[in-house]
Amino acid sequence: MALLALCALLCSVSCKHKAAWEEGKKVAHFSVRAKLGTLDPIRSSSTYDNEVQSQVYEGLYTYKYLVRPYQLEPLLAKALPTVSEDGLTYTIDIREGVLFHDDECFPGGAGRELVAKDFEYSFKRMADAHNQPTGWWIFQDRIAGFDDFQKRMSERGDAAFDWDAPVEGLKASGKYQLQIKLVRPFPQLLYVLAMGYSFVVPRECAEYYGDRFSNTAIGTGPFMLRTWTRGSRIILDKNPSYRDAYYPSEASPEFQDMLGDAGKKIPFLDAIVYHVYEQDQPMWLKFRVGDLDMTQLPAEYHEAVFNKDLTLRKTFVDAGIRNYNLPLLDFIYRGFNMEDPVVGGEKNKYLRQAISLAWDTKELNDAFYNNTCVLYDAPVPPGLDSYVAGVTSPYRGPDLERAKALMVKAGYPEGKGLPHLLLETSSGGNTEEQAEMFARALKEIGVQLDVNINSFSELSTKLKKKKAQMFGLAWGADYPDAENFLQLFYGPNEAPGSNNFNYKNPAYDALYDQSRTLQPGPERTAVYQKMREILIEDVPSFGHLARTRFYLWHGRLKNVLPDETFDGWRKYVNIEEQD
Amino acid sequence: MWPYILRRLLWGIPIVLGVTFTVFLGLHVMKGSPGAAFMGKAATVEQLEKFDRDHGFDKSYPEQFVAYLGEVFTMDFGRSWKTDRPVSDMISEGAGKSISLTLPALVLTTLVAVCLALIAAYFRGRSLDRGIMIVAVVGMSVSFLVYIVVLQYLLAFLFPIFQIHGYEPGFWERWQFLILPILIQVVVGMGYDTRFYRSVFVEEIGKDHITTAYAKGASQKRVMFVHVLKNALIPIITRVMISIPFLVTGSLLLEQFFGIPGIGSLMLASLDTDDFPVIKALSVLISMLFIVSTILNDIFYAVVDPRVRLK
Structure with a gap:
């Protein structure tokens, strides 16, 4: 007791909750999970990376803060782009007078002005494999000449990357103007340009810091990196040379009460501390x-x-x-390898439907997610184009009677003659317990399920090699457009691409091709609806959930x-x- | 003594090689390239192949193993795949923080446990002895995690005597964050150590030379602190010495719960993210520390017990 009393006394003197430098300042303390890995936007691999990067770096576009559904607005761009009639050429004017953070990587230590060339450089960084970019896919097969450029640079091996080599579809057409030419219409381009991978970095700083660049951050954002103590905390200070930017004056009806600071200069905070x-x-x-x-x-x-x-x-x-x-644009699911002789293809559709009917997603939601997930049937989560609330798939479980009837139709009455199925899932969280619950459910209709727990790398490798018969996985939206989910079932995207299901349906693919050229609107939504219906009937995936973050x-x-x-x-x- | 140390160090080489081989099997053969985890959910085959080429996964297993041995031989494990920082920097930074936690905890645990064990041995069979032993057994029976969760909640949140979480690198500033985790480590370690040391002391008390000391008129105090304690030093030293590797590797749970960015946290993060260079470096480091601690153990035997000769 005496020891505790002494500690209490010592701590009352020494245990401070706020540091001295915070006195008189507006400092917000946020939490971040330990998985924070890099501050280099093109190497971002988690939401935690992206969260911190987004305070320091900026891109051409962002989303209106208080408007839902999501609407894009210019950030470092002066306005929304001018798009050519064929939908292929985007001309983007850049804001003038935007400064990079002051840093020793600039001559004299003063941050220089942002120009269009910086975007050309930043996007080209994604083509440099030495940077280990995780976001190359956002530009792959989209910008004219960019894939060739990337290939040519890869073939140079260890020779220096030629930053000045031209890319037909990516060029600074003026000091403050960027031009992007696409190989085919891609209405989601602006979403991609709002993603963290597209943040702008200054070339001289990336070169100055070299290998250490992912541990520092010099952008144009409202906050500047002061310190990053790995595994402990990150302190960001207000950027004193941040351009004149203001709190929004526009809000959706549900956020009207948040307009109190409308028109006031941002950022309001003097510093942000992220605790790990x-x-x-x-x-x-x-x-x-x-x-x-x-x-x-x-x-x-x-x-x-x-x-x-x-x-x-x-x-x-x-x-x-x-x-x-916050309802997440989430797609948590179980899927089938459609090339697998037992569960894949048109001939095994009844088996997939039976399995879907045997699975009680509500029970899963209740047992593992405190009943906070939204259940949905086609792989487009609530909040996006083509999601229709209240529409339920005829194959949403649990309906054991129908499931058993479908097992008969599939040629496996009470599971007789059906070999053991194998579910591949990744470790972590409670995936093992969830898989056990799933196996128990399938037993009810005579399906014997074995479960294999993998590391994420192992599971990814199996999926890329088409080696998983059934699998459990999740996909988070990269941008708020149903296309980001529907492309997961597009035939040409089969493994090792993003179509882990290896789902190939000519009718679906034709609709997807049609949707790619359409701008957001009723016509495109109607196409998306048809695609959803096909997926509901074919059941390449089932048991879909979208989580809620509190x-x-x-x-x-x-x-x-x-x-x-x-x-x-x-x-x-x-x-x-x-x- | 030096030939002995040299010989023991040479004997350590096969051990390090064995550890190296086991780690290699676990990472390179059984787990394989973690490219998919590093290159993101939309990685192309070309990107994965490039990752494998850059990190040597395209080579045969013997070649990969030889490359790993080269790293062990030069003690240069390169840069972390996750943080892009030199692995040696990450380990040296983390080691200091871990030692700040584990060294005071080890010293305090040993001192408190030896004192309690001496008291229990002195009053053996009486209620004080039984009381100490009951507390020790109860203390041992509760899981480490429970101590952490409960004491953090009670002593840092409900009665805010200590800090809940955090770390300051400054020497004086760090202690406000370390007191509670050290206290927990002492409480957890004390039970087992007290029981162990008591049994050592009780055995020592029963020996002839203690009876002789009493017969010669030595005081209780002198018998306990000079004759018993001195002769029981070997098991105490053994126990302390086997803890040396853990001084550096830290306490994984304590570091995690209290936000101390030491080696325990680093180890967990590297395992979690498949950061092979860090995992490999830490595995080799730990095995080397075990070898060094056993050699130190033998040297201390010789120091405290003149009958022991290092040959």
Whole structure:
């Protein structure tokens, strides 16, 4: 006891919750999970990477903060682009007078002005395999001459990358003008240009820091990197030379009450501190004591914080805590390899339908997700074009009687004659328990399921080699367009491409080809609907879920509308002045 | 002594080679290239092939193993695939932080456990002895994770005596974050150590030379602290010495829960992200530390017990 008393005394003197430098400043403390790996936008491999990068770097476009469904708006571009009549050439004017952060990589240490050439350079970085880019796919087979350029550069081996070699479809056509020429219409191009992979970096800094570039960050964003103590925290300071940018004056009806700061200059915060957490309990306790201003709610605390109707419990409301339940554009599913002789192809459709009918996604949602997921049938999650609420697939389980009847139709009455099926899934979380639940469900209709738990790398390799018979996986939206999900079933994208199902249906492919040329609108939505119907009938995937993320913050934070489609919204967050 | 140390170091080579081979089997043969995890969900075959070429996965297993041996021989494991930083920098940074946590914990645990064990041995068979042993057994029976979760909640949140989470690199600033994890480590380690040391002391007390010391009129204090403690030093040293590798590798759970960016955290992060260079470096480092700690153990035997000769 004496020891504890002494510790308490020592700690009352030395244990400070806020650092001295924070005095008199607006500093927001956020949490980030330990998986944060890189600050180089083209190497980004997680939402955590993207979140921090998005405060420091910027791209040509972003999304309107307070408008839903998502709408694009210019960020470093002056306006939305001029698009040629054939939909192939995009001319983008860049804002003038935008400065990069001050850094020693610039002559004299002062950040220089952004020009169109910087985008040309930044996009070309994605073609340099030495950078290990994870986002090359956003431009692959889209920009005229870019694939050839990438191939030529790869063939040079260790010889220096030729940054000045021209790319037909990517050029700075003026000091402040960028021109992109596509190989075929790609209406989603602007979404791609709003992604983190497309953030602009200054060439001199990438070259100056070389291998260390992924550990630093010099962009045009509202915040600048002060320190990154790996595994501990990241401190970002307000960029003093940030251009004149203002809090939005436009909001959807549900966000009208967030317009209090409309027209005021941003960013409001003087600094952001990201604290790195590997475990949920300390993150949650830090939030409870107010050291963290905002956090995602760890699943284990869900019942303690939320009522059954997903409203905040009174204790937390009284404590001044606010929340936003963010529906994710998520596609969690189980899928079939359509080239597998047992489960794939047209002839085994009844078996796939039976398996889908045997699986109770509601039970899964209840047991593992606190009933917070949205269940849906075709692989387009709620919130996107072509999603129709309330429309249910005839093959959504559980309906064991129909499942058994379909097993007879498939030629396997009560599972007789059907070999053991194999589900490949990745380790982590509770995937093992979920797989066990699935195996138990299939047993009800006589299907014997073996489960193989893989690391993510192992599972990816099997999928790329078409070696998985059945698999469990998730896909998060790269941009808010149904195309990002529907392309997962496009024949030419078969493995090793993104079509892990190796699903090939000429009718579906023809519709996909048709949709690629269409701008968003009723005509394209109608095509998407037809594609959904085909997928529902063929069942290459089933048991679809979209998760909900629960964000909580203390009342002193203002203007908070969490989002994961774009992460650059911390510049709008303000802190209530306290007496 | 030097020939002995040299010989023991040479004997360590097959051990390191064995560890190297096992790690190689686990990573390169059984797990294979982690290119898919590094290159993202939409990686092309060309990108994966390039990743494999750049990291030697396109070579035969013997060639890959020889390359790994080269890294072990030069102790140059290159740069982390995940962070792009030199592996040696990452390890040296993490080691200091881990030692800040584990060294005070080891010293305190040993001191407290030896004192409690001496008291228990002195009062053996009486209620104080039984009381200490009951506390020790109960302490041992509770899982490490439970101690962490409960004590963090109680002593850092409910009664905010300590910091919940965090770390400051400054020497004086770091302690406010380290006190609670050190305390937990001491509580967890104390139970087992106290029981072990008590049994050593009780055995020592029963020996003839102790009876002789009493017969010669030595005081209880002198018997316990000079005759018993000194002669029981070998098992104490053994116990301390086998802990040396863990000083550097840290305590994975404590580091995770309290946000101490030490080697434990680094190890977990590298396993989680398939960061092979870091995993390989840490595996070799740990095996070398075990070899060094056993040699140190033998040297200390010779120091405290003149009957022991290093040949």
